[in-house]
Every structure is written in structure tokens, then in C-alpha cells.
Amino acid sequence: MPTPHSPELEGRIATALKEAGVLERKITKLLEEYYRFETLWKSRTRGVVTGLKTLRQTVNGEAATLRPLLGRLRRLSSEGAEELGSEQAEFVQRICTFLQCSNVPSQETSWEIVKRCHGLHRLATHFSRHYSVGGGSACLLCNPASGTGILQARKCPPIGHQARRQANKEVVWVDAVVDDGKTWLRIVSVSEKSLLFDMAAGGWDWDAGDDHKEEGRSGDENEVRLLEGTLDQGDEDDDDGISLVVMVRRLVEAARANRHQNRIPRLHIVLPRITESSNPEIARLIRQIRGMGRCRGRNGAGTAEVEIIVSCANSPFLTASCPPVADALANLLPKKLANLTSTVNLDCTVLIALVSDICHMPRQVAASKVAFQKYASQQLLEELTDGSSLVAHLYPALRSRRLVCTPTAAAQFWEIIDTIASPTEATRAAAILPRSPGQGRADPVVELQRLSEHVVDSGLKLPIEVAGPPEGTEERFNVQRLVERGLLPTVAAKVASSPEISELNRGIVFYGWVQGITTVTCNNTLAKQLMRLVDECRTADEEAGPNVWVHPVTRALLTKGKRGPKDEKSL
Structure with missing residues (x-):
């Protein structure tokens, strides 16, 4: 350790001050980019960046330690050599040790490497x-x-x-x-x-x-x-x-x-x-x-x-040179639409979201001051606070793709519409999924726009086509025969026999699985169940489950009053 009143100590102070300033700038830059990325992420996904809070807390912790040390170091630097004693020399040694052991440079390096990647999960x-x-x-x-x-x-x-x-x-x-x-x-x-x-x-x-x-x-x-x-x-x-x-x-x-x-x-x-x-x-x-x-x-x-x-x-x-910060952060946003096929299979939860008053006219519904069920009030608040879930998530997923659903999904959808839908929801339902061919509007997108506060994506290929086996049969696929023909992996037989998947969902998902197309749903629980069942029951490492894309929010029809037993039917 350098002795007091020595030029060596003054040199150590100057070096420590320089290194502490560099560390302070690294901390400031990291926190700014973390905040910038978090803001961008929330604006695009409505979620949080898993793990970012831990990294930010680590940097903030070092910043909280560095600030008073740096302040005292600057005061020492402004004092003359005659004012420096053994206590100051020990302090300089402590701050030098802190600077050498800081995790910020390593975290900065890791963040710079992460910024070279795409699709952060x-x-x-x-x-x-x-x-x-x-x-x-x-x-x-x-x-x-x-x-x-x-x-x-x-x-x-x-x-x-x-x-x-x-x-x-x-x-x-x-x-x-x-x-x-x-x-x-x-x-x-x-x-x-x-x-x-x-x-x-x-x-x-x-x-x-x-x-x-x-x-x-x-x-x-x-x-x-x-x-x-x-x-x-x-x-x-x-x-x-x-x-x-x-x-x-x-x-x-x-x-x-x-x-x-x-x-x-x-x-x-x-x-x-x-x-x-x-x-x-x-x-x-x-x-x-x-x-x-x-x-x-x-x-x-x-x-x-x-x-x-x-x-x-x-x-x-x-x-290779790292992209500019704006481009790097944009590249890190999740590319959730990458695995969607050109034809997508819609389940009942998505059909409901496409016609719901909560999604299409939240301001008008809120202005009516009618008391709704708790779940509907919460969904309405989300639409008013976060913006349209259709515009942010569902329209981009469906844009320019052929939209199909199974006959049983269509039948279930119309049963719900006839039971609890409002007049505007029923009108939208007739536009996007006519009861029979030829009954639809000339331009379903124009009809949706007439009944919506938000801009309806002109790239939607409406009306939705009813495809697949005849009504009432798609939930009874002969899975074993499909496995033998190579249309489904062996694990599909065990998934089909699981009581966790309802007959309605089984038919919808298996139709998409057999056809090799993406099934779009708002039911995140269903997607997790399918992945878990495939993981637990697979007979070969290469076996994978159906391609399922989950719309990140759930929306219901604007139901007033208490729901009846038929309305509580699981989707």
C-alpha cells in the first residue's frame, strides 16, 4: 500500500478516479439501454422481459455502491497531498478492489453479445x-x-x-x-x-x-x-x-x-x-x-x-459489427409469427374474439355505464388501457392467410352467438362466418369496419372457410389409422386418448395436426397441455406436437347478467 503524502498515492487516486468514471459511464449506458428495450418490449408484447429485472438490479446495486465512493474519491482528488493520510490510503485501496471486482464490465460484454441475436425469449x-x-x-x-x-x-x-x-x-x-x-x-x-x-x-x-x-x-x-x-x-x-x-x-x-x-x-x-x-x-x-x-x-x-x-x-x-442500438433492440423483439402457416385453423376462442364488442367498441361500451360481469369489465379495462388486442396481435397473425375452421367449431360458435351475443356481435358473426355459403356480406371487412372503433386490417381474407370432415366427425379421428399412414406421429395416439383434452378441442387441434397447418387459439392452457402430453408420451426424440399459435389475450362476448349452464361450457 502506498504511504501517505506520496506522489504514488496521488497517482493511485487519479487512476482510480479515471476507472470509476469509466465504470459510471458503463452503468449509465447499460441502464439506459435496459430501460429503452423494456419500454419497446412492453409496447409490442404487453409483457415483461423475463430476466431483465435481475440484470437491472445487479447494475443498480453496483451504482448505489459506486456513487458515494466516487463522490469521496473526487473530494480526495481536489485536496492537496498534505491532507492525505493513512485512512485515505486505505480507502483508495478499497475502491480499487471494488473496481477490479465489478461485474458491470462482464455484464456489458454479455449485453453486447446478446444484441447480436434475434428473437429474445x-x-x-x-x-x-x-x-x-x-x-x-x-x-x-x-x-x-x-x-x-x-x-x-x-x-x-x-x-x-x-x-x-x-x-x-x-x-x-x-x-x-x-x-x-x-x-x-x-x-x-x-x-x-x-x-x-x-x-x-x-x-x-x-x-x-x-x-x-x-x-x-x-x-x-x-x-x-x-x-x-x-x-x-x-x-x-x-x-x-x-x-x-x-x-x-x-x-x-x-x-x-x-x-x-x-x-x-x-x-x-x-x-x-x-x-x-x-x-x-x-x-x-x-x-x-x-x-x-x-x-x-x-x-x-x-x-x-x-x-x-x-x-x-x-x-x-x-x-461482424454489432447493429446500431435501435436496430439491435428491434431485432431482439420476439418474432412470434414466424411459424404460422399460409393456412390457419381457427378455434372457437379466436372466432369469439373476432366478433366481441369488447374488442371492437370498448369506448362505446364503457360509455354505456352498464354493469357487466367482472371478467368482462376487466377485459374492457385492458382494451381501453393497452389498446386494441385485435390490431396489436390478432390481425397481424391472420393477415394474408387463408382462414379455416372445422364444422364442429363453426357449430359451437353459432350456438354461443345464438345464446348470448349482442345484436352487433351477431352481425359481425354473420360477416366473418356465414351460416351457409352465399349468406355472407359482399365485403366482410367493410362490415366489420362499420361496427368497429379500430381500423380493421384490409388484408384479412374473410369470410372464414368451413373445412374438414363433415360436422360432428372430426373429434373422432381414427388416430391409429392416421399414424399407420404416416399422417401423424405415434405419440398422437396417446395424446388423443388423454382425458385432459375436450372432444371439441381434440377435433379442432387434430384437424390442424393432420393437415400440417397452424391452429390459432386464445387458450394458452390447451397449448401447454398439448406440449406436456407430447413430452411425456413421445416414443422417439424427433416426435413433435401440433403447430399451435396462442393469441396472447382472451376475450369474451359482452354478456350481461349471470351466465347459464350452457354459457359455461368449456371451449
Whole structure:
């Protein structure tokens, strides 16, 4: 530590002041961009950015610590050397330590890397390595005996001493989930020197280069085989080995256990401080890591392939210039319409939303001062406060697409309309879905616009077509025959037999599944049930469920008074 009254101490103060100013500017820039992105996200999605609050709290915490330290440091800088004593010297040492240990530079680097991505799903999140947590879970990691890739009902091991949270090594950290949920981004700031030391401590075979390939095997095949040996070595403690390899192995296990829309996410490992071509041993390790998704994990847990991308400092991902802030933040907005097909299958909840007075004329309804049911009042308040859900979400999803529904969905829709709809809702219903061919209006969009406070999208292809099997039959698909013909995956038979899915919803969803088109619904519970059933019942890793797109808000007809038993029928 420098002695008081020394030029060295004054130099330390000047250096600390400069570094603290740099950190302050980094904090200001990060918080501004976080706020800007959060505002943009809310304006487009009406939701929150999962994980952003955690990142913002971390930066705010460091800002709260830095402000008084920086103020005192500036006062010391303005004092003469004769005023400086041992207490000030100790303070300078403390602030230098704080500046060296700050997480803000690392968080800034991570945010700059995230801004190169598209379709953000969530930030700063954890995933379990186990399929699920709690009694009755089906976990391959805890049931390696089958080795079939088929989930078996077996409880995960105890999570500590009756603790509800999983042990640290049973979960993995992911910096961001991007590509609308398809990719996990993991940023590792290890340096080349640290990685080489870790490789030596972890038992890296420095001699297993190109001269040690097995006869008859390609270089990549041999390296994957060598890495399998690395994965399988060790005892009960799976922390043994090279830290980077252990981390990727756990990420692979977690990716297999946490599918997105029934599909395993890919892993994107970013090493911003590693240049892949600078060291042949590091390059060999990275090649092996790229093949880890094809290996069986330790103890045989998981056999499904996981795609692994590794980007180093000299990769195109990092060497390409980062987009301007406005473009980068816009790119991070979710691209929720990417998977919609050119023809979409509408269920009853969407048909109701398309004709509801709550959606089309909220100001007029509110001005009437009529007392409505609690759920209708809440939906009306949302439309008045947040703006039109049709304009923001549903119209863009349906624009320029062929709109169809099943006969049973149409029949159920008209039963509801005849029972509880207002006159304006019934008029809209006749415009978008005529009771029989030839009864519709000449221009349904013009008719909707006449009865709406909002601009109706001119790209809507109305009226909706009634397609599919004859009325009353689509809920009784011969699923087994469709599976045998290859029109449905094997898992569809088990999904069809589940009592969780109503006959009406089963018919609507299976029509879209067989036709290979997107089913559009407001029923988020139904979508989650389908994904869970497919995950639990699949017979092969590649099996996926129906393509379902969920309109993010639920809207009802403007019903006054108490609903009757018929009106309470589940959709």
C-alpha cells in the first residue's frame, strides 16, 4: 500500500478516479439501454422481459455502491497531498478492489453479445438438468437404465435436505434464450491462459492429437470418441474434469430435459476471450465440444442429439459489427409469427374474439355505464388501457392467410352467438362466418369496419372457410389409422386418448395436426397441455406436437347478467 503524502498515492487516486468514471459511464449506458428495450418490449408484447429485472438490479446495486465512493474519491482528488493520510490510503485501496471486482464490465460484454441475436425469449435464466422436479417426475438423468430415449416415470433424487430448491450443480445458467426459444446462449469469459491451466488440471491428454487417431476413423469421429471418454471418467462427483467440458455436458443434459415446443434447443457457446486458431490444443478441445451433443452423457443419461455452436473471438458472429442500438433492440423483439402457416385453423376462442364488442367498441361500451360481469369489465379495462388486442396481435397473425375452421367449431360458435351475443356481435358473426355459403356480406371487412372503433386490417381474407370432415366427425379421428399412414406421429395416439383434452378441442387441434397447418387459439392452457402430453408420451426424440399459435389475450362476448349452464361450457 502506498504511504501517505506520496506522489504514488496521488497517482493511485487519479487512476482510480479515471476507472470509476469509466465504470459510471458503463452503468449509465447499460441502464439506459435496459430501460429503452423494456419500454419497446412492453409496447409490442404487453409483457415483461423475463430476466431483465435481475440484470437491472445487479447494475443498480453496483451504482448505489459506486456513487458515494466516487463522490469521496473526487473530494480526495481536489485536496492537496498534505491532507492525505493513512485512512485515505486505505480507502483508495478499497475502491480499487471494488473496481477490479465489478461485474458491470462482464455484464456489458454479455449485453453486447446478446444484441447480436434475434428473437429474445428470456434473459439470465436457469434450467434444471432434470426433466421435472418433484414426485412422479419422469427424468432420464435419474433413470439411465432404459437407454432408449423414452421418458420413464421415476422421481428425481432428493434436492438437498428437504429443500425445495435444487442443488447448484443440478441447474445450469443461460445468459439468454434467443431465436424465439430455439437457442440457448451461454457466454464464457475464460481466457486462453486460464483454459490451458484448467485443461492441465482436468487431465487433458496432450498427446492425443492427429497422430493418435484410430485406424478407420475420421478425425471428428475419433475426437468425439475421446471426448466420450472424458465424459464417462470420474466417480460420483461430476465436477471432475475440465470446467468448460463439465459446463457444456450439463447444458446438454438440461437442453434434452427442457424442450421448447417439443424440440430440443440448440446451444450457442460464446468464448469472447478465446481465439480458436491461436493454440492447437484449444482448437482441438473446441472441436470436441462441438461434438458433445452427439455423445451419450455420463451414466447414459440422454441420447437425443443436441446441436452445439461454439463462437470464438475470431468467429464471424463476433467479428461482424454489432447493429446500431435501435436496430439491435428491434431485432431482439420476439418474432412470434414466424411459424404460422399460409393456412390457419381457427378455434372457437379466436372466432369469439373476432366478433366481441369488447374488442371492437370498448369506448362505446364503457360509455354505456352498464354493469357487466367482472371478467368482462376487466377485459374492457385492458382494451381501453393497452389498446386494441385485435390490431396489436390478432390481425397481424391472420393477415394474408387463408382462414379455416372445422364444422364442429363453426357449430359451437353459432350456438354461443345464438345464446348470448349482442345484436352487433351477431352481425359481425354473420360477416366473418356465414351460416351457409352465399349468406355472407359482399365485403366482410367493410362490415366489420362499420361496427368497429379500430381500423380493421384490409388484408384479412374473410369470410372464414368451413373445412374438414363433415360436422360432428372430426373429434373422432381414427388416430391409429392416421399414424399407420404416416399422417401423424405415434405419440398422437396417446395424446388423443388423454382425458385432459375436450372432444371439441381434440377435433379442432387434430384437424390442424393432420393437415400440417397452424391452429390459432386464445387458450394458452390447451397449448401447454398439448406440449406436456407430447413430452411425456413421445416414443422417439424427433416426435413433435401440433403447430399451435396462442393469441396472447382472451376475450369474451359482452354478456350481461349471470351466465347459464350452457354459457359455461368449456371451449
